[in-house]
Amino acid sequence: MPRRTKIVATLGPATQNAATVRALIKAGVNVVRLNCSHGDWESKAEAVEWVREANPAVAPVAVMADLQGPKHRLEQLAASPLMVKAGQMLRMGPDGQGYELPIDEPDVLNSLAVGDKILVGDGDVALRVRAAEGQVFEVEVLTSGAIKSRQGVTVAGKSFQGSCLTDKDKYDIFEAAKMGVDYIALSYVKSASDMLELRRLVDQYDPGIRLVAKIETKEALRDIDQILQASDVVMVARGDLGLQLPIEDVPVAQKRIIARANAMGKPVITATQMLESMIVNARPTRAEATDVANAILDGTDAVMLSGETAAGQYPVEAVKTMARIAEKAESLCQDEAPRPTAVKNHDCTEAVAHAAVEVAESLRARAIVTSSTSGATPRWVRKFRPDVPILCATWDERVQRQLAMVGGVMAALIPSPETTDEAIGLSIEAFLKAKELKMGDQVVLTCGVPPGVAGNTNLILVRTV
Structure with missing residues (x-):
């Protein structure tokens, strides 16, 4: 079974060439992160072109721009360091x-x-x-x-009022939208209103960009459910969170954030110092390997590399190592990770997704195959943590890339269907071609009647390929 956990890798000086970017993708990167705190947009644009040139036809890599936010910094020192x-x-x-x-x-x-x-x-x-x-x-x-x-x-112990978006952030949003990124991440989120402010600004340029809330303040922890509702993805940003909280509270906060995101069906990234020692060493510490595995057992959708790939000596090896740890941890996930078992609201798509997972597990199906306009259906299916792959066919290239952030989902691009039967046929054909399915496989299909209407998932079908 393909690796379910997604890997986010930060680009930087260590990966500033096409060959290394290709190697990162081949090693298992699913999302690349552009750190807006460093570098210029000319070099970022070049890196994104390398990513798009190297993208596979199925499960292409998404691009996330990470805003600096209102970070307080020293100026240039007379002697540094x-x-x-x-x-x-x-x-x-x-x-x-x-x-x-x-x-x-x-x-x-x-x-x-x-x-x-x-x-x-x-x-x-x-x-x-x-x-x-x-x-x-x-x-x-x-x-x-x-x-x-x-x-x-x-x-320590102090927070500052003011806008969540600096002038630099606003300029970076403009540049990121012009480049066509798939995600924009906001730093130092304190409340849901910060995400709504970001949404209003991003919508002026490109409403299709999805938003990531970085949870790294005490205020955000208090408002976590509302922030989740206002966001598409959340990130457990442990670096600054570890400065805002006593260090012994960070593991508990991580588990709480992941649990709330899982319960609400929102993808979650765990970040910061996951394989930090691989910036200078070819192997991680035992504690780092355990940290990555525990985040996966907690239920994270994605794990992130920062300095390891941006400035480290072993960027490709760090990705390969993280992928191996993830695959091993996933072998325990079905026994260890919490799995929601009931639908808590009256959303039709969520109810159908839950039922599809139950049917797939009862029949021991090869996969759950969805077709989706917005990507919502595979995200709801993922909430219920099926044992089988989630194969999503979509006719929107950006939605296909955005699904790279959602654990357990592999997305293929198909022509826009006119009928539900055509959507089903094109979906199966795409994954046969990608060799994710073979003749004789039993699959559970879920889609909408009629196709092409976001939020209209209302059909479950069992079929032998």
Whole structure:
């Protein structure tokens, strides 16, 4: 059975050539991530062209643009990296005035007070404010390490009000839409209203782009159900979440986010430091391999590589390793992962999807075959975690790519059908051609009568190919 868990890989300097992009896709990448915090749109456009040229006819790779969001960062340091030792005193203040830690972030400068703890980067270096005079602060280094230019700054226990979208984000949305990306991810989401604001802006350029909410704040955890309703996908963004929460709370938060996403039938990505050591090593640690497996057992749809593929020495090996871990973990999923067993609302498509899974498992069918206008049907089928592949035929190229994010789904492109019988015939023909089905296979089909109407799934059919 094909691997169900999807792999998201971040592109960057380590993958900035066509040959490496092809190798990533061959190794098992399903979605590529464009990190809007780094690089320019000219290089991103070139990378997306390489992806599209290398895309297979069945199950093509999707493209996700990840917005930087209102991240607070240091300015350019006089010397980078700046090596600091515990107990050392440094000055933090506005850029251009000779302070060791220059920062031009009004939210941070106006809110810092004596006693505040500051985390730099992923929290590797911690600082404590010991004295303040206006917007200039004397800080003590609590943990030794390296501080680099443009690193993020987090004030522990504090959140800042303001728009979820910066001017840079708005420009990146325009460029991403112009490029035709499939997903846009929003950083530092605090509430469902942030996702609705993003939806309004994206709709001005391209309503077909789907939205990913990155859950990395305490506020987002409190509003998780409403955020899920306003989003197409959620991401467990453990990097900044681990700065906002005590580190021991992160695993619990991960499980809760995944469980809520599963219950609501929304795809979920687990991200950050999954195979971090493979940035410099050809093999991951045992703890990293276990982390990836546990996320899959929790019910994640996708696992994400960041620095491992963007800047690491072994980008292709990292993808191959993640794929192997996923395949092994999936062999336990049917026994270990929670599986919804009842429909909690009156949505017809969800009810039909649930019934299709029950029929497929009762008959031990080879696959569940769906045809879909919007991609909703295979997403609902996925909610009920069938033991068999979910094969979706669609006549929309973007929907085909977007289904690359949904666990267990393989999508093929077919001509737009005029009748339900034609939709069924074209669907089976597409997967026979792709060698995902063979003559004699028994399949459970689900589609809509008439075809081509989003949200109209109302038919289940058992057929022998």
